[in-house]
Amino acid sequence: MNPLLELDPAKVPLSLYIHVPWCVKKCPYCDFNSHALPNANQGADDGMLTAPFAQYVDALIADAKSQQSFVQGRVIGSVFIGGGTPSLLPVAEFRRLFAALRDIYEFSDDCEITLEANPGTVEHAPFAEYLQIGINRLSIGVQTFDKQALKVLGRIHDPMQAVNAITQAKKAGFLRVNVDLMHGLPNQTAQLAVKDLQMAIDAGATHISWYQLTIEPNTAFYRTPPDLPNDETLDAIEDDGRALLKSHGFDNYEVSAWAGSQDAPCRHNLNYWQFGDYLAIGAGAHGKVTLRHHADFADGIYRFYKSRLPKDYLNFSPSSAPKMVSFEPIDEESLPFEFMMNALRLRHGATTQMFEERTGLLVSSIDNELLPLQHEGFMVHDATLLSPTEMGFRYVNHLVRQFL
Structure with a gap:
């Protein structure tokens, strides 16, 4: 991929x-x-x-x-x-x-x-x-x-x-x-x-x-x-x-x-479900960011979270910030699942343009998972949409599992 x-x-x-x-x-x-x-x-x-x-x-x-x-x-x-x-x-x-x-x-x-x-x-x-x-x-x-x-x-x-x-x-x-x-x-x-x-x-x-x-x-x-x-x-x-x-x-x-x-x-x-980015502040807060030409991190899509317990989150000095417990890139193989597990919760899904812009992958890279779902009537046949049918919307967990 x-x-x-x-x-x-x-x-x-x-x-x-x-x-x-x-x-x-x-x-x-x-x-x-x-x-x-x-x-x-x-x-x-x-x-x-x-x-x-x-x-x-x-x-x-x-x-x-x-x-x-x-x-x-x-x-x-x-x-x-x-x-x-x-x-x-x-x-x-x-x-x-x-x-x-x-x-x-x-x-x-x-x-x-x-x-x-x-x-x-x-x-x-x-x-x-x-x-x-x-x-x-x-x-x-x-x-x-x-x-x-x-x-x-x-x-x-x-x-x-x-x-x-x-x-x-x-x-x-x-x-x-x-x-x-x-x-x-x-x-x-x-x-x-x-x-x-x-x-x-x-x-x-x-x-x-x-x-x-x-x-x-x-x-x-x-x-x-x-x-x-x-x-x-x-x-x-x-x-x-x-x-x-x-x-x-x-x-x-x-x-x-x-x-x-x-x-x-x-x-x-909607921004969560369409695989947008979100900063996150507070004890245990989880965030996701897309970075390019960053001074400290390689280009990519990252997930992070902060110290979970309030006492740990509050344990910071004036010259620092509350601890970042984890800051890890989403690996390339996981991106289709990460995107689809969110987008397929929406009745109208997401566009193929969103998929490509927010994962950096061609939509054709998920053809093996997508085409059977379309043939079975779980997803719509549309070159511009990644959207569940009415039946697919009722069985969204079945759809999402296909992208694991």
Whole structure:
């Protein structure tokens, strides 16, 4: 397999991911890099939970500066602030962080900036202040509106707090509000799953991320598995939920993502799925960059990640940045799989031009994998697209495995 041409970073969009690792408590299903807040006032009457937020923002700023050379002349087209529970970070620290980031990087005029928020930690007052900072999209981690299911999932909010968070965000001026919902919950019926979707829509969600609960290693649910719905119920949930979302004008543009008629697909996530580049700052943050004529690295496509534990991430000096644990090139043989495992999650896939510009490989290099899938009806026959058919979109894991 030979590279088609020299990689040109200018043809690869660039995003920025920011990780805030703390949450009030760890949920039993969560395998993300999240850590329960330390109790900084043990023995105090208020027992306030807190974290070294100011020190952490200092580390984020130093981290961002250390990645300036990865920009390669580009602007930041989207930002995603994930966690953990990023809405725990005080608004004043967000203001300080973004003032610094705009000095370090150039942001596009229409840059999409998303903040993940938890209904149990976000106050309604900061919504307007988030907008002033430049945060223009919210992703609210509701998971379910069912009171009993929330308890089983270990969530700290109740159904009314979830509804209020969505409605108050809209009232504050947010035009784009995503709601995260899970289905296939313990003892969940199709009726309950559809009720969750309807409540999110009625509250004003413009985008819904709707994904099935999976039991991951290193979680409390893995050690003590809950009683999950059987396959027949899961199929009914999927069918009834999809029908409801479509009836309300939501477009299933990615396997688990639905954009409402008044919203657009999440630009940041599209950049992931279309094999774009993204800088990454924060404890455990993962990034991907395309480099050419870099002073320290050979031309190529690299993945990297930062120190995972907050205490390690914060252990840096003024003359350095938080530790880069790994910075490795993606080998040439892995590039087709890396590209396709992302692109095939999209209903309309990606263009062959994207494949060639973002991997440096001729699309003909994957003919042996592509042609059988086209003949079997899993991918469209089109010289300009790498796109699943309707059947392929329902069996995306089958498609992706062909490129391993």
